[in-house]
Amino acid sequence: MKRMPTTGSVDAARRRFFDAGTLPHGLVSELILQSWRRCREHGLSVDERLRIEPASGSALGELKERFERLQRLCRPEIESLYADARATGSIVVLTAPDGVILDALGSADFLDKASRVALRPGAPWGETSIGTNAIGTAVVERRAVEVRGGEHYFPPHRMLSCAAAPIFDPTGQLAGVLDLSGEASVHHTHALGMVRFAVEQIEHRLFMHTFGAGTVLRLHAEPGLIGTPREGLLAFEGDRIVGANRHALALTGLSWDELGRRRYADLFTSPLPRGEDVVELRNHLGTSLYARGRVAAPPRSAPASVAAPGPARGATAPAPVFDAEQRHALDTAVRLLDADLPFALIGETGTGKEVFAREIHRRSRRGSGRLVAVNCAAFPEGLIEAELFGYVGGAFTGARREGAAGLLREAHGGVLFLDEIGDMPLTLQSRFLRVLQERAVAPLGGGPAVPVDFSIICATHRDLEAEVAAGRFRADLYFRIAQHVVRLRPVRALDDRAGLIRHLWRALGGEAAGLAIGAEAMAVLCAAPWPGNYRQLAGTLRALCVLAPAPVIGVEHLPAELRRVGAPPPVAADEGLQAIAESAMRRALAECDGNVSAAARRLGVSRSTLYRRLRP
């Protein structure tokens, strides 16, 4: 059995290494010793005060946004470790691939202590910044690592005992690190095993998320383990191997460096299994494995990265543009949010309610916290309650054994964005009102209420006052969330539509590609009713950038439904605008032979919007 270094032997090792300058072989593990040497070579001195400046505000917001997919994919495991961490006075930490902390949650007591040594979101825990520690050392070693008490390089970290495991994507790129940290004085026997187990599940999910739609081979030496997170997974493009999880590497002797170069026949002598049945496979060394294959459309050639592309929004979503009126509305909204006064954003579909909410959050004092967005219209009635409030294990059929914290608790310290609040079922409205009054969330199925602190932004396309008058929306909830209303104008009602179109054209790369919009085409674009608002406008311009048959876009290059609109319709009242939007929707539906999905795609609105707006 492996012997753990005692506090006495670690202290003796420190004296030899840091005071006498000799190598204390045998007193600490070689892994720790190697790390201490790297830190010293890197110029880190234990005699100097460690100065760490964690990212905060918008920098932290951007970081979280960039790694939103990683956080989402890790959520189930983090939730189950969170319950354990709270009970054992420790915390779960998720970091970006370079060791910068994205999230830390668990025991409030220990979170506070950890925060004093900068173990908190935005802080860089790479070895070169913080010295030997489980996160940074796991990144360098590319394996699970435990670092306890005085094994940490810097003395203030002696209070910590940490276990961390790197998360790899199916091409061998480091995607992040999962860590469990607690007091060094408490013995956390299973911490390393628990993070390893959690990472195994995360990597399995990451693999299926990246390659699950393509050709995948599941394999194991034990047929019973196929279909579990322990199985080996290989992804193929044609017969070329393009992805593998760690179990598959161990089972086949393949390495990530060989991806893209090795083919199925390089590894196996029997044909690629294609059915649902588990079959025996022979590899080139003559050993047997069991496998099940699934041959489908080839996967994307470039697997989706866990991080969003770069700090900007990439070419497909232009950076938001706000006119003077919107900028004024933004300032007002930020002031309301900072004063914790709830308000509602009201605007048609695609007017940028979510874009607006994200911008408000970014500029607000809660910008370093999370923005948790919930679309109340997108969940079936039974599910939204569990998603919002969380539940205790076994609360209902299909509930996860370990329960779930719920989105309201995830928004703690940040902002909750409730989109389509007007579609929230009445029963849920009562429960939600109680949360706002009591500032605490009680999970479904019992259990104590947990205090929560978040600001709220609500959004809807509905006329909430009319919904209240019709008895579909609770008046007391309405007054609670919509004391203030910020209205977002539809594109067709904006004063400077040509300016907006020119801005989007530039942002989408039209100008850089040497393309210009001709005067007549511009007039048609300005006059179009744009029922899908910014979403539809940006989509149309994007298509024109890509498909432009000439350097100057003429009317003849515009989509037929825009050309037909021609001159600006006479619009006097909002009712008139609604009618124009709806007639455009009906026309699109007729032109797509009643196919709602196709019509919604053409208009740049969601299917639910079409159903909603055209229902009798």
Ligand SMILES: Nc1ncnc2c1ncn2[C@@H]1O[C@H](COP(=O)(O)OP(=O)(O)OP(=O)(O)O)[C@@H](O)[C@H]1O
């Ligand atoms: N101010 C803006 N500047 C540039 N593009 C914008 C702006 N607002 C919205 N968009 C574009 O329109 C798309 C839709 O925006 P968003 O999802 O915020 O609208 P929404 O009002 O919440 O729509 P829905 O009600 O259908 O959910 C965005 O992805 C973005 O591409």
